[in-house]
Amino acid sequence: MEKLSLIVDMDEVMADPITKLRAWYARDFGKTYTDEEIAGKHLAEVVPPAHAHLFHQYLNTPGFFRDLAVMKDAVEVMKCLHEKYHLFVVSAAMEFPNSLKDKYDWLQEHFPFIGWQQICLCGSKQIVSADIMIDDHSRNFHNGIRRKILFTSHHNVFEQAEERVNNWKEVAQKLLG
Amino acid sequence: MEKLSLIVDMDEVMADPITKLRAWYARDFGKTYTDEEIAGKHLAEVVPPAHAHLFHQYLNTPGFFRDLAVMKDAVEVMKCLHEKYHLFVVSAAMEFPNSLKDKYDWLQEHFPFIGWQQICLCGSKQIVSADIMIDDHSRNFHNGIRRKILFTSHHNVFEQAEERVNNWKEVAQKLLG
Numbered sequence: 001m002e003k004l005s006l007i008v009d010m011d012e013v014m015a016d017p018i019t020k021l022r023a024w025y026a027r028d029f030g031k032t033y034t035d036e037e038i039a040g041k042h043l044a045e046v047v048p049p050a051h052a053h054l055f056h057q058y059l060n061t062p063g064f065f066r067d068l069a070v071m072k073d074a075v076e077v078m079k080c081l082h083e084k085y086h087l088f089v090v091s092a093a094m095e096f097p098n099s100l101k102d103k104y105d106w107l108q109e110h111f112p113f114i115g116w117q118q119i120c121l122c123g124s125k126q127i128v129s130a131d132i133m134i135d136d137h138s139r140n141f142h143n144g145i146r147r148k149i150l151f152t153s154h155h156n157v158f159e160q161a162e163e164r165v166n167n168w169k170e171v172a173q174k175l176l177g
Numbered sequence: 178m179e180k181l182s183l184i185v186d187m188d189e190v191m192a193d194p195i196t197k198l199r200a201w202y203a204r205d206f207g208k209t210y211t212d213e214e215i216a217g218k219h220l221a222e223v224v225p226p227a228h229a230h231l232f233h234q235y236l237n238t239p240g241f242f243r244d245l246a247v248m249k250d251a252v253e254v255m256k257c258l259h260e261k262y263h264l265f266v267v268s269a270a271m272e273f274p275n276s277l278k279d280k281y282d283w284l285q286e287h288f289p290f291i292g293w294q295q296i297c298l299c300g301s302k303q304i305v306s307a308d309i310m311i312d313d314h315s316r317n318f319h320n321g322i323r324r325k326i327l328f329t330s331h332h333n334v335f336e337q338a339e340e341r342v343n344n345w346k347e348v349a350q351k352l353l354g
Contacts, residue, residue, distance in 0.1 A: 003305065007304065007347070088301075088304050090304070094281070094293040094294070094296045094297070094298075095293050096281070097278055097281045097293070097295075098278070100277035100278055100281065100298065101274055101275070101277055101278060104271070104274040104277065105274075116272050116274070116300045117271070117272040117300035117302070118274075118301070119271045119296075119299070119300050119305065120271075120297065120299035120300065120305075121271075121277065121296035121297075121298050121299070121301070122296070122298070123292070123293045123295055123296050123297065124265075124295070125295045125309060127182065127184065127297065127306060128297075128304045128305055128306075129264050129303045129304060129305075129306045130304060131320055144306055148342035151314045154327055
């Protein structure tokens with residue numbers, strides 16, 4: 001049987017930029033936001049309005065994405081998904097051009113079994129299609145995606161989802177069962 | 178009426194890497210290949226076998242893609258395509274990770290009207306879909322592409338094509354008529 005195609009998002013799914021963004025904000029302004037304070041919101045919405053633009057600067061700082069923490073169990077589960085599916089990693093990275101090489105190098109370091117053929121760094125995900133997509137942004141679930149799996153992140157906790165996973169163990173249960 | 182989506186390739190369509198590759202090869206080995214010598218072939222196939230790997234090195238040299246010549250009439254026609262279509266620039270760049278930022282910067286310089294949302298740097302084009310694709314590699318014309326327009330390049334001159342354009346004036350005739 002032909003393998004199904006599976007698109008997996010990077011930020012807040014494979015990689016954790018939120019811990020680092022909170023740490024950088026705390027470094028600059030002495031305030032660390034709690035999980036409760038950012039639930040259902042984007043970081044730019046919870047800080048004082050005059051600080052909202054800073055996250056764009058943080059995210060476009062060369063090196064920001066290079067040493068992000070890997071999400072728990074992501075490597076082990078991705079290894080198995082790579083065997084079972086036509087696996088692609090698709091990240092909407094183009095808004096932050098300084099992140100491009102960092103993201104590639106980060107994948108090489110932590111997910112060396114993923115070949116360059118399987119990586120896609122785009123602006124909008126509207127032109128990528130697959131049988132299954134795992135993403136923390138429901139805006140990426142367009143008609144070209146058959147099965148839409150929302151990966152829980154602080155900003156989407158109150159959203160309705162057709163299908164939701166809270167962590168990589170649950171991804172394994174759904175897609176490797 | 179909803180705009181049609183249009184994917185345009187970069188290398189050998191918007192940008193000219195072949196002139197530079199031939200120049201670098203001539204610089205290193207004193208031999209300049211003519212159009213006749215490379216017709217229907219990839220450069221790596223026409224040089225002595227021991228040199229075939231060099232093109233990969235050239236292409237992954239930081240800066241290689243940064244100052245490529247823009248194909249004649251590409252800017253003017255792309256400006257009009259950008260108005261009429263949902264335009265995306267999709268380049269299979271991931272094999273050459275040092276090219277990623279260079280390609281982004283090159284687009285910003287020569288095609289500043291193309292936003293980051295419209296740029297996609299991928300490994301394989303198998304996951305990108307559109308109503309129309311302009312590409313010099315027919316291998317990128319999969320089932321997710323409705324109308325497949327082959328852009329003539331030295332390596333594809335002897336290929337059969339459903340639809341072919343030889344230059345940007347012909348793109349304009351076909352898509353802006």
